[in-house]
Amino acid sequence: MKSLILYYSQCVTGNTEKIAKKIAAGLRTGGNTCDLIKLTKYSRDLEIVRSTDFKAYDLIGIGVPVYYFHPPYHILDLLHEFPRLDGLRVFLFCTSGGNPGSTLYQMKVILDQKGLKIIDGYDRWIGHDVHQMYSRRGGHLESSDGHPTIEELEEAEKFGENLIKKVEDPNTPEKTDFWDKESSSAKMWTFEGIQKWFPEFNLVEERCTSCGKCAEICPVDAIVLDPYPRWVKDCDRCYICELKCPEGAIVCDWGPQCDYIEDLMAKRKARKGA
Template sequence: MIFYFSGTGNSQWVAEELAQKLSDQATSIMAAKSDYAPKDGEKIGFVFPIYAWDAPTCVYDFIEQLNIKTNNYIYMVATCHSQAGGVDKVFKKALAKKGLNLNAAFSINMPNNYLLAPFVKTDSNTKRTQLLSKAQKRLKEIAFAVETEKNIVSIKRGLSILSKIAPFFRRFMTDKAFYVEKNQCIQCGVCAKVCPIKNISLNPFPEWNGNCAMCQACLHHCPKQAIQYGHFTKGKKRYFFKKEYLPHD
């Protein structure tokens, strides 16, 4: 079984591709049962995006609730733009608290969905194609390592100082700065529909309810680009994963 969390679709695609290559099944942690009983020898995977050099809080909440007893092979795959920090170390500790071992950890670079700072933006179409082309190859490597049950850590960490300041940085990851441009919003409800946490109410414009995973699905899926975050997002091109972006072999 592969459990995944995804805001803008990168991690969902990675989880589903891995499931296909490994003849396994991918399920969202939002729909998954926390008392899942693995079959003999069944591998357990976790796929999620990197938020500030670590896993999303909702993934740790899911692990906290997990009631799985197994010595089977367990692996994690972090999708990120370029740097996954020390996520495997934190993730391993979270699993250990539940009596579970982490056998392997991988990162995979994917198109960027982080716009919440000055000077950061989504990738150009050329860069996006390059990233997805490399990701297709990387997925084959990861699938082979999992299939053959390699004990391995294969993570692009980036600067270690950034991982150290991550907890400080993550304190500012809240939905307080989201707002809607009412003159742009057509009240279509897409933002509320795509929110995996059901954190958006429509009254009749979207309102954020303070229980945000910071996944950016609402911001990137709004068909009118009416959702903004502070001063950081206006005029920046949006992104969410589409199969049509995949380069053909």
């Protein structure tokens, strides 16, 4: 059996990459092969999609981190560019800080249009959740510390092994029970919503050395050097440019978002104690 896993994983934590590699290890048992392709930039990834012979594979896997209860929006754009692949089997997976929302369902809706048959999906692997919204909590979601755990990685490898059985069984049904409901936060954080609600990018020029790191790691090429970084289009609002700037030259005001998270956490704690 020959399989392919396409995955996007942030350069901050690499959660999704860890899971993808373990699933691949499971898929390689019994002499089977599994190719891994890491998605990095939309322009490059688009060429990969257009040049890959997907029909040479028995199974395709697609994995993503969760952005604000959604898949990264540039990955959704990429899925729209897939060719028709009637009957080809596919599985989906994601990593999140705890609540994946309807991430896999949103991917499924697009892939259904391409004729793909989704035979499995998993959205309960927890990844270490680092984000500036948690600045008052040490910069990360405490409940995600230490994830993915050894047990979760072992589970991912077993997931890969079980996929072999599902591909070999001609009667494996299509998976249709993905969670499709949106929370109030998810409804607020649509692509248009995150452009309005999340902070603007501010550059402190006296700190900036025009090293180009921010432009290099931006997955949607939203940053150009002119000669300093300049944001030229709306993006996924991952804010990795701010996190990874070696000089701390990109500064965003996270006050309102931190207030929102603290209020949300307080309400959840109150509900649990009720």
